[in-house]
Amino acid sequence: MKLIIGLGNPGLKYEKTRHNCGFMVMDKIEEKLNVKVSQNKFKSLICTFKHKNEQVILVKPQTYMNLSGEAVIQVVNYYKINKEDILVIHDDLDLPVGKIRIRTKGSAGGQKGMKNIIDLLHTQDIPRIRIGIDNDKQIPTADYVLGKVKKEDLEVFENSIETASEAAIDFISNPIEIVMSRYNKNGQ
Numbered sequence: 001m002k003l004i005i006g007l008g009n010p011g012l013k014y015e016k017t018r019h020n021c022g023f024m025v026m027d028k029i030e031e032k033l034n035v036k037v038s039q040n041k042f043k044s045l046i047c048t049f050k051h052k053n054e055q056v057i058l059v060k061p062q063t064y065m066n067l068s069g070e071a072v073i074q075v076v077n078y079y080k081i082n083k084e085d086i087l088v089i090h091d092d093l094d095l096p097v098g099k100i101r102i103r104t105k106g107s108a109g110g111q112k113g114m115k116n117i118i119d120l121l122h123t124q125d126i127p128r129i130r131i132g133i134d135n136d137k138q139i140p141t142a143d144y145v146l147g148k149v150k151k152e153d154l155e156v157f158e159n160s161i162e163t164a165s166e167a168a169i170d171f172i173s174n175p176i177e178i179v180m181s182r183y184n185k186n187g188q
Contacts, residue, residue: 001057002054002085003087005087006026007061007065007090008065017146018147022088024161035049042071043071044060044061044074045060046059046075051173057081059072068116069117069120070116072121087128087176088128098160100160101129101184102167107124111130133157134153
């Protein structure tokens with residue numbers, strides 16, 4: 001069983017903001033696999049289905065970003081999911097727009113939703129896809145992450161969402177190390 005979690009904030013106010021790129025990736029996955037993350041359960045919108053003989057759970061926590069772990073721990077405990085079968089998708093201020101990085105573990109790196117997940121699962125050994133949103137030191141961080149991607153960066157940003165969705169789908173059938181070798185390329 002694989003659990004894929006896209007982080008973001010619920011509500012129209014936050015749609016298409018940098019901080020919601022995890023939700024954007026989930027939308028792409030839904031589109032590609034013809035499923036709908038719509039069941040309201042575990043403080044989340046979820047969807048369970050089978051893909052290539054693997055049971056899959058897609059999750060969009062509805063707790064707001066900083067409390068994402070509250071939703072994630074409920075799903076993990078209910079389905080008894082191993083940490084290596086979890087994939088979290090979130091934004092990253094330390095990566096340039098258009099860059100994605102897949103890791104098997106690590107600190108939250110300042111991403112509060114990921115920090116909450118790490119704190120509640122009591123481990124940093126959680127696979128994740130980090131999507132670059134860059135940073136603008138002239139704008140307060142909260143305002144920046146809750147802002148929309150600049151028009152001139154939109155194409156490269158949308159390409160990173162597309163690539164992250166492909167990597168997440170690849171994770172359903174493959175160990176994270178294989179997904180990393182395929183998608184952690186210099187050009188991405």
